[in-house]
Amino acid sequence: MFPPPTAKEVVEKTVAEFGRLDVLVNNAAQQHMQTDFTKIDPAQLVSTFSINVFGYFYMAQAALPHxxxxxxxxxTSSVTAYKGSPGLVDYSSTKGAQISFTRALSNQLVSKGIRVNxxxxxPIWTPLQPATFPGEKLEKLGDSVPMGRAGQPCECATCYVFLASEDGSYVSGQTLHPNGGxxxxx
Structure with missing residues (x-):
């Protein structure tokens, strides 16, 4: 069934609990290492796009009336939207779609005073990393960025707070890049 009832249920529960909905953060993703592009099977492709792209659409559609x-x-997108990742072709593609979604939806909603960023x-230390990468690759997470290390979730949090707050009231259709330089x- 499309859209899944989960998006509507989450929004309805939030509005029932708090009486309103001011901020939606779309932050769900899956990624699967596959160094051979021809071995990305249809099931993986559909699953990755369903979570990483369709889920964002459904949540925004459910939230907008409120x-x-x-x-x-x-x-939430990724640096891979801009530089790609040879072992994460399907994931990188979804992250690019999220950036385009952000820009297009921003253009549509700006006249309503709703900002989309x-x-x-x-590379950020989240549960997604050890679930995706083998030990030797995980040990080097963040080594290739100018700061020479992976970031922590708290180093991204201020980006979300800024975009959600009145301080970000003149920002829409944009992307912030906490990515180690x-x-x-x-």
Whole structure:
């Protein structure tokens, strides 16, 4: 069934509990290492896009009827949207789709006073990393960024707080990059 009832249920429970909905943070993803592009099977592709892209659409669609002027939608993307990752082709593709989704939805909602932005972290120590990478690759997580280390979730948190707050009231359609100093464009 599309969209899944989960998005609507989550939004309805939130509104019932708090009486309103001011901020939506889309932050769900899966990634699977696959160094041979031809071995990304259809089931993996559908699953990755379903969670990483379709889920963002469904949550925003469920939330919008409850959001008023001044509200904010923040989509979590990744540095891979800008530089790609040879072992994460399907994941990188979904992250690029999230950036395009952010920009397009921002253009549509700006006249309603609802801001839409993204955060595109670099290597961050989250449960997604050990679930994806083998030990030897995990040990080197973050070594390739200019700061020479992986970041911590708290080093991304201020990006979300800024975009959700009144301090970010003049920012929409943009992406913040807590990524250890990797210079990206686009």
């Amino acid at each position: 959001m008023k002027e001044g509200a904010s939608i923040i989509n 993204a955060v595109a972290p670099g 990797v210079v990206v464009s686009g």
